[in-house]
Amino acid sequence: xxxxxxxxxxxxxxxxxxxxxxxxxxFGLLYPVAESFRLSFYELKLGEAVxxxxxxxxxxxxxxxxxxxxxxxxxxxxxxxxxxxxxEMVLGVGIALALEKPIxxxxxxxxxxxxxxxxxxxxxxxxxxxxxxxxxGPINAWLEPFGVKPAWxxxxxxxxxxxxxxxxxxxxxxVFIMALAGLQGLxxxxxxxxxxxxxxxxxxxxxxxxxxxxxxxxxxxxxRLIDALRGLExxxxxxxxxxxxSTELFSLHIYKSAFVTQRMGHSAALSVCLLIATMxxxxxxLAFANPIRRGR
Amino acid sequence: MAARNAPADLLRYAGVTLMAGxxxxxxxxxxxxxxxxxxxxxxxxxxxxxxxxxxxxxxxxEGRFLGYLGNSIVVGVGSTAITLILGTMCAYALSRFRFAGxxxxxxxxxxxxxxxxxxxxxxxxxxWNGWGIGDGLGGLILVxxxxxxPFTIWLLYGFxxxxxxxxxxxxxxxxxxxxxxxxxxxVPLLKPGLAAAAIFTxxxxxxxLVLASVLTDRTTRTMPYAIYLFITDxxxxxxxxxxxxxxxxxxxxxxxxxxxxxxVTGLTAGAVKG
Numbered sequence: 001x002x003x004x005x006x007x008x009x010x011x012x013x014x015x016x017x018x019x020x021x022x023x024x025x026x027f028g029l030l031y032p033v034a035e036s037f038r039l040s041f042y043e044l045k046l047g048e049a050v051x052x053x054x055x056x057x058x059x060x061x062x063x064x065x066x067x068x069x070x071x072x073x074x075x076x077x078x079x080x081x082x083x084x085x086x087x088e089m090v091l092g093v094g095i096a097l098a099l100e101k102p103i104x105x106x107x108x109x110x111x112x113x114x115x116x117x118x119x120x121x122x123x124x125x126x127x128x129x130x131x132x133x134x135x136x137g138p139i140n141a142w143l144e145p146f147g148v149k150p151a152w153x154x155x156x157x158x159x160x161x162x163x164x165x166x167x168x169x170x171x172x173x174x175v176f177i178m179a180l181a182g183l184q185g186l187x188x189x190x191x192x193x194x195x196x197x198x199x200x201x202x203x204x205x206x207x208x209x210x211x212x213x214x215x216x217x218x219x220x221x222x223x224r225l226i227d228a229l230r231g232l233e234x235x236x237x238x239x240x241x242x243x244x245x246s247t248e249l250f251s252l253h254i255y256k257s258a259f260v261t262q263r264m265g266h267s268a269a270l271s272v273c274l275l276i277a278t279m280x281x282x283x284x285x286l287a288f289a290n291p292i293r294r295g296r
Numbered sequence: 297m298a299a300r301n302a303p304a305d306l307l308r309y310a311g312v313t314l315m316a317g318x319x320x321x322x323x324x325x326x327x328x329x330x331x332x333x334x335x336x337x338x339x340x341x342x343x344x345x346x347x348x349x350x351x352x353x354x355x356x357x358e359g360r361f362l363g364y365l366g367n368s369i370v371v372g373v374g375s376t377a378i379t380l381i382l383g384t385m386c387a388y389a390l391s392r393f394r395f396a397g398x399x400x401x402x403x404x405x406x407x408x409x410x411x412x413x414x415x416x417x418x419x420x421x422x423x424w425n426g427w428g429i430g431d432g433l434g435g436l437i438l439v440x441x442x443x444x445x446p447f448t449i450w451l452l453y454g455f456x457x458x459x460x461x462x463x464x465x466x467x468x469x470x471x472x473x474x475x476x477x478x479x480x481x482x483v484p485l486l487k488p489g490l491a492a493a494a495i496f497t498x499x500x501x502x503x504x505l506v507l508a509s510v511l512t513d514r515t516t517r518t519m520p521y522a523i524y525l526f527i528t529d530x531x532x533x534x535x536x537x538x539x540x541x542x543x544x545x546x547x548x549x550x551x552x553x554x555x556x557x558x559x560v561t562g563l564t565a566g567a568v569k570g
Contacts, residue, residue: 015395016397017481027442039418112320115319119323123545146383229412237527259417274415
């Protein structure tokens with residue numbers, strides 16, 4: 001009797017530690033995600049309760065695929081993600097290669113580089129909305145000697161450029177920090193051996209260093225892509241998706257279709273699409289960096 | 297290692313200084329604008345130094361903003377404390393025990409790590425209102441804790457794995473119970489991990505806008521949403537907006553200056569072996 005109660009306690013013990021967190025994630029994360037799937041089958045206005053009459057099956061998904069605004073916003077998001085992630089990778093990795101050798105005071109500079117990632121995205125959007133402001137903004141003031149005064153956030157092409165510049169400002173330092181961590185973690189003896197074999201300069205970078213930090217770069221790309229799919233606050237503050245739909249990132253489109261046009265089911269169907277995309281990227285991320293398989 | 301090469305080092309310094317300048321420039325613009333009068337923000341051309349005044353800060357802090365600042369502090373500190381406690385316990389269970397459900401918890405939380413807040417907004421609004429927590433700080437804290445637990449669990453898991461098991465065996469032999477063991481023997485050894493997890497959790501809870509905008513009302517509003525409403529309400533009063541922005545940015549700025557190393561640990565967690 002006593003033995004079995006002891007055994008029961010030992011079996012319950014891990015759950016006593018894990019349960020509070022698991023319950024919080026189940027109620028606060030998993031349940032809303034599941035609810036999102038459920039709502040995507042119903043045509044509902046914001047605030048309406050789920051009813052059998054509102055059931056539409058997969059019709060809302062068909063509508064998402066046919067909807068030109070949804071498609072436009074997907075294209076904008078893909079375009080945005082491709083442009084910013086490509087430029088951030090080239091810039092961040094390039095700078096990391098140039099600054100790879102440890103220099104005195106680097107830690108102070110590193111604190112500066114993480115600042116744009118730490119402050120609120122709404123704040124970042126606000127700052128850059130001001131930077132790009134046609135009349136009051138510093139960028140146009142600096143351009144004045146050249147006799148140009150672009151209306152940055154009022155022109156579709158320029159507004160898209162502006163949100164890209166902002167993202168590059170915000171996240172190139174992230175790529176830099178990741179690449180630098182990878183480079184400084186490289187095995188010195190491998191590099192030394194390659195050096196003795198006469199490998200140097202570009203050859204060293206192209207054939208030794210980049211292949212060795214490739215897993216970290218892959219993780220960085222995936223993390224940036226996931227962020228690009230999740231983010232909306234910077235654009236919300238800068239352009240609110242406009243002019244037209246030129247900067248309407250997919251997350252912003254979901255938010256607006258729920259709380260501006262107030263079509264919950266439609267927004268939930270869009271959400272399910274975004275969820276699937278982020279889950280695929282997350283699963284790919286796990287293939288590179290799975291904390292469980294890390295072992296002791 | 298090759299001998300230090302002075303001209304190359306000089307070039308490197310020039311490079312990092314240029315990069316730091318580009319990073320800091322927009323922040324300096326925000327700081328300088330927050331100290332300008334409305335007339336000066338529209339003066340011809342932009343310049344950094346025009347008769348600085350603290351009026352914008354005074355106006356911002358005299359309004360409802362002080363209450364929103366208080367809400368943000370409650371949400372930020374509350375979410376961080378709860379996330380750290382629950383996350384440590386769960387990471388400990390995953391690291392030290394092999395139990396039924398362990399793999400499901402692990403995989404589930406890893407995949408939920410990246411759920412976009414925009415996806416959560418609709419169902420959370422719906423469900424939380426059903427539970428009657430749709431417009432209070434408690435509901436906001438619940439969703440922030442849930443959102444931050446996956447990252448916290450996995451960051452701390454890595455740190456707990458580094459702690460040798462012999463320590464606990466010795467303590468257990470001395471009759472130390474499992475919970476006391478975790479909080480008195482293990483937790484003190486996790487300080488760097490806890491610091492990184494705390495900064496990243498606080499960052500989300502302090503900065504987040506989307507969920508805050510659907511889960512708060514006039515009295516429970518947090519700073520990011522209050523600032524967003526500022527943009528639309530006041531139109532283009534840049535000075536006040538920037539002063540509010542500086543107040544919002546201040547805590548993360550301070551964290552970054554005192555704990556940059558922990559932030560880098562958090563950023564590179566999972567990609568680089570710490």
